[in-house]
Amino acid sequence: MLGKLDWSAIPFDQPIPLIAGGVVLVGILAVLIWVVVKGHLPYLWHEWITSVDHKRIGVMYILLASVMLLRGGSDAIMMRIQQAIAYQSQGYLPPEHYNQIFSAHGTIMIFFVAMPFVIGLMNLVVPLQLGVRDVAFPTLNSVGFWLTATGALLVNLSLVIGEFARTGWLAFPPLSELSYSPGVGVDYYAWSLQISGVGTLVAGINLVTTVLKLRTKGMNYLRMPMFCWTTLASNLLIVAAFPILTATLAMLLLDRYLGFHFFTNEAGGNVMMFMNLIWAWGHPEVYILVLPAFGIFSEVVSTFSGKALFGYRSMVLATMAICVISFMVWLHHFFTMGAGPDVNAIFGIASMIIAIPTGVKIYNWLFTMYGGRIRFATPMLWAVGFMVTFIIGGLTGVLVAVPPADFMLHNSMFLVAHFHNVIIGGVLFGAFAGFEYWFPKAFGFRLDERWGKLAFWFTFTGFYITFVPLYIAGMLGMTRRLQHYNVAEWRPWMIVAAMGMAVLSIGVICQIMQLVVSIRNREALRDRTGDPWDGRSLEWATSSPPPVFNFAFHPDVRGEDAYWDMKVAAQQQSLEHDELEYRDIEMPRNSPTGFVCAFFATIMGFALIWHIWWMVILGGIGAFATFVVFAWRDHDEYVIPAAEVAAIDRVNLEERRNLVSMAGAI
Amino acid sequence: MAMTATVGHAHADPHHIGLVVEHPGPAPKRTVTAYGFWVFLLSDIVMFSCFFAAYAVLVSQTADGPKGSEIFEQRNVAIETVCLLLSSFTCGMASIAADVRNRFWFYLGMAVTCVLGVIFLVIEFREFADLVSRGYGPSRSAFLTAFFSLVGCHGLHVSAGVLWLLTMMAQVFAKGFRADVLRRMMCFALFWHALDIIWVGVFSVVYLLGSGV
Numbered sequence: 001m002l003g004k005l006d007w008s009a010i011p012f013d014q015p016i017p018l019i020a021g022g023v024v025l026v027g028i029l030a031v032l033i034w035v036v037v038k039g040h041l042p043y044l045w046h047e048w049i050t051s052v053d054h055k056r057i058g059v060m061y062i063l064l065a066s067v068m069l070l071r072g073g074s075d076a077i078m079m080r081i082q083q084a085i086a087y088q089s090q091g092y093l094p095p096e097h098y099n100q101i102f103s104a105h106g107t108i109m110i111f112f113v114a115m116p117f118v119i120g121l122m123n124l125v126v127p128l129q130l131g132v133r134d135v136a137f138p139t140l141n142s143v144g145f146w147l148t149a150t151g152a153l154l155v156n157l158s159l160v161i162g163e164f165a166r167t168g169w170l171a172f173p174p175l176s177e178l179s180y181s182p183g184v185g186v187d188y189y190a191w192s193l194q195i196s197g198v199g200t201l202v203a204g205i206n207l208v209t210t211v212l213k214l215r216t217k218g219m220n221y222l223r224m225p226m227f228c229w230t231t232l233a234s235n236l237l238i239v240a241a242f243p244i245l246t247a248t249l250a251m252l253l254l255d256r257y258l259g260f261h262f263f264t265n266e267a268g269g270n271v272m273m274f275m276n277l278i279w280a281w282g283h284p285e286v287y288i289l290v291l292p293a294f295g296i297f298s299e300v301v302s303t304f305s306g307k308a309l310f311g312y313r314s315m316v317l318a319t320m321a322i323c324v325i326s327f328m329v330w331l332h333h334f335f336t337m338g339a340g341p342d343v344n345a346i347f348g349i350a351s352m353i354i355a356i357p358t359g360v361k362i363y364n365w366l367f368t369m370y371g372g373r374i375r376f377a378t379p380m381l382w383a384v385g386f387m388v389t390f391i392i393g394g395l396t397g398v399l400v401a402v403p404p405a406d407f408m409l410h411n412s413m414f415l416v417a418h419f420h421n422v423i424i425g426g427v428l429f430g431a432f433a434g435f436e437y438w439f440p441k442a443f444g445f446r447l448d449e450r451w452g453k454l455a456f457w458f459t460f461t462g463f464y465i466t467f468v469p470l471y472i473a474g475m476l477g478m479t480r481r482l483q484h485y486n487v488a489e490w491r492p493w494m495i496v497a498a499m500g501m502a503v504l505s506i507g508v509i510c511q512i513m514q515l516v517v518s519i520r521n522r523e524a525l526r527d528r529t530g531d532p533w534d535g536r537s538l539e540w541a542t543s544s545p546p547p548v549f550n551f552a553f554h555p556d557v558r559g560e561d562a563y564w565d566m567k568v569a570a571q572q573q574s575l576e577h578d579e580l581e582y583r584d585i586e587m588p589r590n591s592p593t594g595f596v597c598a599f600f601a602t603i604m605g606f607a608l609i610w611h612i613w614w615m616v617i618l619g620g621i622g623a624f625a626t627f628v629v630f631a632w633r634d635h636d637e638y639v640i641p642a643a644e645v646a647a648i649d650r651v652n653l654e655e656r657r658n659l660v661s662m663a664g665a666i
Numbered sequence: 667m668a669m670t671a672t673v674g675h676a677h678a679d680p681h682h683i684g685l686v687v688e689h690p691g692p693a694p695k696r697t698v699t700a701y702g703f704w705v706f707l708l709s710d711i712v713m714f715s716c717f718f719a720a721y722a723v724l725v726s727q728t729a730d731g732p733k734g735s736e737i738f739e740q741r742n743v744a745i746e747t748v749c750l751l752l753s754s755f756t757c758g759m760a761s762i763a764a765d766v767r768n769r770f771w772f773y774l775g776m777a778v779t780c781v782l783g784v785i786f787l788v789i790e791f792r793e794f795a796d797l798v799s800r801g802y803g804p805s806r807s808a809f810l811t812a813f814f815s816l817v818g819c820h821g822l823h824v825s826a827g828v829l830w831l832l833t834m835m836a837q838v839f840a841k842g843f844r845a846d847v848l849r850r851m852m853c854f855a856l857f858w859h860a861l862d863i864i865w866v867g868v869f870s871v872v873y874l875l876g877s878g879v
């Protein structure tokens with residue numbers, strides 16, 4: 001009846017996951033009770049859960065990413081503490097638990113923190129920058145978000161029901177095959193990624209179509225803000241790479257569930273094929289994450305230097321070059337597999353070549369700052385911190401791109417330090433910069449600068465104290481994923497790294513404090529103009545938060561830095577004409593399709609993990625029925641009358657006019 | 667892709683390229699939907715290419731089991747191919763009928779498409795069942811694993827297509843040729859034709875090349 005599921009799935013003998021799960025459960029229950037008692041449930045349901053507004057979906061993506069960042073961060077803290085004390089002892093985490101933690105840490109940080117964070121920012125900002133009212137497929141957008149949330153839910157469920165994979169974040173066979181991992185851990189891993197992967201693919205298709213087909217009048221390709229370009233590149237990569245992940249995990253699941261022989265040791269299976277397939281997805285994935293971050297830095301550096309982006313066209317070219325080359329370097333993840341010197345040399349050179357467009361970008365940002373009036377607001381701090389950190393991470397990357405050097409450093413702590421250097425220094429700093437930069441746009445008030453700067457400095461220094469020791473430990477021969485070790489020289493570095501983790505944690509606390517303090521002081525921090533940073537692109541040409549229709553009129557774009565030009569020329573039609581002819585606006589109606597579909601996907605995923613076949617069928621029928629119901633509805637749009645549009649727009653117009661005329665007076 | 671060329675704004679182009687083609691604004695819904703679905707189909711083809719690649723890697727790994735030439739039956743595959751190619755034609759007829767709002771020809775085209783798709787699926791299912799009963803299931807060897815997965819993946823797509831087809835017919839019956847129904851019909855037709863293209867790949871790589879070896 002319940003497949004493999006019984007009471008032994010609950011880890012009563014392991015206090016750590018049980019307590020952690022209990023705390024999370026109590027937290028969720030408390031929030032739920034608070035929501036219901038306070039009567040917020042109808043508001044949440046109508047305005048957020050069923051919302052198909054790209055801005056709201058973007059905010060929910062970022063919220064999901066932030067919560068999961070805390071979960072993945074807790075895993076990191078546990079690992080650092082374990083390695084600090086597990087010298088000639090077992091530490092406090094038994095091996096089977098430690099292995100689950102590093103697997104969960106990697107899986108969560110990539111799929112449920114970095115991915116939703118950048119997709120959230122793209123969702124929030126790109127339609128605004130393009131000057132349009134919504135994304136190409138609003139309801140699918142909601143489906144994509146909720147499927148991602150389903151994946152995150154399943155990963156967290158593994159904490160208390162069953163176990164998570166002990167295989168590392170990419171579940172290499174043959175270890176991940178049924179014979180070596182008979183538990184449900186790998187199944188949790190694979191199904192949550194399959195489900196959230198569908199969500200990611202949907203988001204990718206949606207954003208590619210949005211950028212290519214929905215741009216306001218005059219928004220030619222070479223007038224799009226840099227963030228739109230990097231969004232395009234990143235989502236093209238999603239569309240091209242995520243199906244590979246889906247296929248690869250499907251093959252692994254077929255091996256596990258039906259006794260196929262894709263990657264087994266027996267009957268002619270080929271383990272190397274898994275490595276090639278998974279990294280054919282995995283390397284583009286790195287650029288899926290970091291390209292949007294590059295876009296964010298381009299926006300931030302240009303805005304806070306008060307200058308147009310230096311070398312815009314070379315930046316576009318570099319972005320698209322990275323987009324293409326990222327598919328030609330996957331083999332550098334397994335130089336040691338013995339593909340031979342010729343193959344290794346080709347992939348080594350290709351990997352180094354990718355540093356060239358990246359270098360172009362770095363110089364472009366530096367030259368944008370050169371001669372500019374730089375304001376060191378929090379987003380700019382993250383951007384400058386990124387440039388320093390990412391160059392170091394990039395250089396160590398070029399180092400391990402040399403096959404002979406990689407033979408020494410493969411799977412060492414040096415590698416761990418390298419990819420954290422680029423992912424934290426690149427993607428996470430980028431996500432934070434974007435968060436600080438666009439928060440006023442999303443909510444209508446700025447974030448507290450003092451706490452923001454504290455958060456930056458603690459995170460920045462904490463990062464170096466944590467990861468420089470890992471470089472050194474790697475040079476001393478320490479391999480990754482060690483539950484305990486007996487080498488005395490590594491010990492001090494592990495202790496320093498653990499202290500760095502403490503500093504990093506203070507940074508996280510400052511980040512949370514910033515949010516709390518800012519929400520408290522929101523009236524003082526209120527931005528009524530919609531343009532708090534003196535921005536250059538179209539997202540600043542509407543109020544904060546923007547109305548549901550974004551723009552009362554589709555802006556008419558005449559060049560790069562569209563809003564800046566409008567301000568300079570004061571030729572924004574709304575600024576010069578008093579009598580505007582407002583028209584009715586049609587917007588897509590909200591729909592619970594995404595939420596309901598994800599509900600059935602959760603049931604289906606859980607049932608598949610535990611082999612509860614009747615429930616799988618039930619979930620499948622439910623998901624199909626949801627879509628049929630959606631396809632059957634008669635009214636998919638509602639009309640906002642012109643009078644209402646006018647009323648909403650005029651308030652912001654007044655503020656904006658004051659701002660521009662004041663700037664003119666100065 | 668209608669773009670109007672105007673030279674008027676050339677002065678706004680900071681790089682002085684000269685002719686600036688002004689983007690006319692957001693595309694109409696029908697274009698957006700079709701474009702998005704094309705992008706999806708491309709991603710689906712990437713997924714198939716992984717199974718093709720796996721097949722190419724594993725085709726010689728028979729683990730002392732049967733080779734392709736020992737289990738493929740040309741006659742069945744020929745019938746399957748004819749069914750699927752014909753169904754693409756009838757699907758095209760149904761699309762035309764939908765465009766001119768002719769219910770009779772729409773239902774007829776879709777029904778024939780459905781029947782041809784089901785015949786294809788039945789033949790494929792019987793081929794699979796026969797192989798499994800002879801002990802040549804996907805667990806027998808890596809070659810059979812790759813064969814069943816690639817062909818089965820296509821079969822699953824066709825099954826999903828048949829389900830979509832029936833839903834489509836029901837929707838036209840209930841809602842008529844509304845704009846959103848027509849957009850969906852266009853996507854369905856794209857999907858069905860794409861499956862045909864993939865079958866041509868399966869037919870060539872698996873059955874034609876495999877029979878000779």
